[in-house]
Amino acid sequence: MAKFHFSKSLPLTLISFIFITTISTAKSHSFVQTISPTTLGLHKPEKLSHIHFYFHDIIGGKNQTAVRVASSPASDKSLTGFGSVMMMDDPLTAKSDLDSQIVGRAQGIYASASQSELGFLMVLNFVFTQGKYNGSSLSVLGRNTVESAVREMPIVGGSGLFRFARGYAHASTHSINALEAVVEYNVYVFHY
Numbered sequence: 259m260a261k262f263h264f265s266k267s268l269p270l271t272l273i274s275f276i277f278i279t280t281i282s283t284a285k286s287h288s289f290v291q292t293i294s295p296t297t298l299g300l301h302k303p304e305k306l307s308h309i310h311f312y313f314h315d316i317i318g319g320k321n322q323t324a325v326r327v328a329s330s331p332a333s334d335k336s337l338t339g340f341g342s343v344m345m346m347d348d349p350l351t352a353k354s355d356l357d358s359q360i361v362g363r364a365q366g367i368y369a370s371a372s373q374s375e376l377g378f379l380m381v382l383n384f385v386f387t388q389g390k391y392n393g394s395s396l397s398v399l400g401r402n403t404v405e406s407a408v409r410e411m412p413i414v415g416g417s418g419l420f421r422f423a424r425g426y427a428h429a430s431t432h433s434i435n436a437l438e439a440v441v442e443y444n445v446y447v448f449h450y
């Protein structure tokens with residue numbers, strides 16, 4: 259009799275245990291919900307965009323756009339300026355000439371991260387300011403060995419028209435002098 263009672267109530271106990279566990283798990287994760295992609299208009303196929311512009315990094319003079327914000331005594335001794343950190347708000351133009359149409363800005367940080375060559379850690383946003391792209395941005399997190407002919411940096415995300423963006427940027431130096439570097443960018447991104 260006791261044996262019968264035991265085998266009948268055990269599954270019930272198990273079921274209620276699983277039920278209670280499920281409820282408490284659902285409760286502790288109630289800040290995350292699965293939703294349908296259509297609610298954000300993401301049911302359409304992704305677009306691939308090619309974005310072309312010139313980046314102007316001006317490190318001195320009247321119209322300086324990049325400033326050194328940190329370094330160490332070792333940076334000054336290092337051939338690669340290892341450890342120095344720059345903050346930029348660099349104009350992006352449609353043509354190589356700084357007087358051509360400004361299409362956006364590159365805002366963020368580049369920091370010397372290599373002891374053996376000129377290699378920057380790039381952490382920045384391209385913020386576009388023209389037409390329907392005004393206010394939309396792309397985020398870059400990459401490595402920039404500025405003496406290489408072409409550098410590739412990942413595009414890790416975006417905002418506005420570039421939500422869910424992913425892709426890469428190819429950078430090649432167009433011209434350089436003591437005060438200004440002009441870099442041609444070809445950016446390829448998937449986005450909705």
Ligand SMILES: *[C@@H]1O[C@H](CO)[C@@H](O)[C@H](O)[C@H]1NC(C)=O
Nearest residue numbers: 316318319320321322356357
């Ligand atoms: C600074 O920018 C202004 C406006 O674009 C320009 O007229 C001037 O020549 C620039 N100055 C230098 C030193 O590049």
Ligand SMILES: *[C@@H]1O[C@H](CO)[C@@H](O)[C@H](O)[C@H]1NC(C)=O
Nearest residue numbers: 386387388389390391392393
């Ligand atoms: C871009 O947007 C800003 C802020 O909304 C606005 O002030 C500016 O006039 C816009 N620029 C263009 C070119 O549409």
